[in-house]
Amino acid sequence: xxxxxxxxxxxxxxxxxxxxxxxxxxxxxxxxxxxxxxxxxxxxxxxxxxxxxxxxxxxxxxxxxxxxxxxxxxxxxxxxxxxx
Amino acid sequence: xxxxxxxxxxxxxxxxxxxxxxxxxxxxxxxxxxxxxxxxxxxxxxxxxxxxxxxxxxxxxxxxxxxxxxxxxxxxxxxxxxxxxxxxxxxxxxxxxxxxxxxxxxxxxxxxxxxxxxxxxxxxxxxxxxxxxxxxxxxxx
Numbered sequence: 001x002x003x004x005x006x007x008x009x010x011x012x013x014x015x016x017x018x019x020x021x022x023x024x025x026x027x028x029x030x031x032x033x034x035x036x037x038x039x040x041x042x043x044x045x046x047x048x049x050x051x052x053x054x055x056x057x058x059x060x061x062x063x064x065x066x067x068x069x070x071x072x073x074x075x076x077x078x079x080x081x082x083x084x
Numbered sequence: 085x086x087x088x089x090x091x092x093x094x095x096x097x098x099x100x101x102x103x104x105x106x107x108x109x110x111x112x113x114x115x116x117x118x119x120x121x122x123x124x125x126x127x128x129x130x131x132x133x134x135x136x137x138x139x140x141x142x143x144x145x146x147x148x149x150x151x152x153x154x155x156x157x158x159x160x161x162x163x164x165x166x167x168x169x170x171x172x173x174x175x176x177x178x179x180x181x182x183x184x185x186x187x188x189x190x191x192x193x194x195x196x197x198x199x200x201x202x203x204x205x206x207x208x209x210x211x212x213x214x215x216x217x218x219x220x221x222x223x224x225x
Contacts, residue, residue: 005222032158035086035219044222045160 005046008068012041014059021058030054087146088161089219092168094142096212102135103205120194128201164218167225172211179203 015021023041027034030051039045040055047055056066109127110119182199217223 033086036160
């Protein structure tokens with residue numbers, strides 16, 4: 001019933017490389033709740049394509065720089081798990 | 085915790101408490117008469133009505149208290165809502181099927197009504213649990 005997404009992401013690293021953007025700041029700019037940003041960072045939620053593009057746009061990078069999908073059928077893995 | 089996750093907790097707790105009160109009233113009355121002869125209708129109506137009233141009140145309070153900036157509900161909340169409703173719906177159907185079987189067996193109205201009520205309560209509680217689990221562990225539609 002519950003699962004972790006196979007999509008990994010670099011949101012946490014991108015937040016720190018973009019002026020230590022907080023999860024709340026990113027959430028506000030994307031128009032979602034902070035908890036949704038946390039869930040995405042922890043690999044517990046796969047955002048819609050539209051939200052993914054919005055996140056990439058905030059950082060000014062291509063989608064692939066934010067989200068990655070593994071080529072193999074390895075065990076699902078999550079992105080960084082530490083919250084701010 | 086988002087407003088919607090808090091709603092899920094509140095919804096589940098209200099459902100459990102109201103059904104607990106109903107059971108206490110019916111089982112207390114059953115000490116005087118056989119269980120299927122208990123006048124369950126007033127207890128059922130009052131606890132269902134009370135749960136609805138408390139739910140509305142809590143919803144109003146939640147709407148008035150907005151702890152965080154930005155949107156209170158987003159696409160993840162809406163997807164989790166759908167996920168929870170899907171889980172809860174199954175128990176409404178199970179309760180209805182149980183009531184249907186009891187009707188065919190010409191069971192007392194007491195058992196038919198209680199099968200339906202239990203189905204509603206299980207639907208509400210498991211829907212809430214599914215939503216809470218989805219918020220905490222992730223989910224798959």
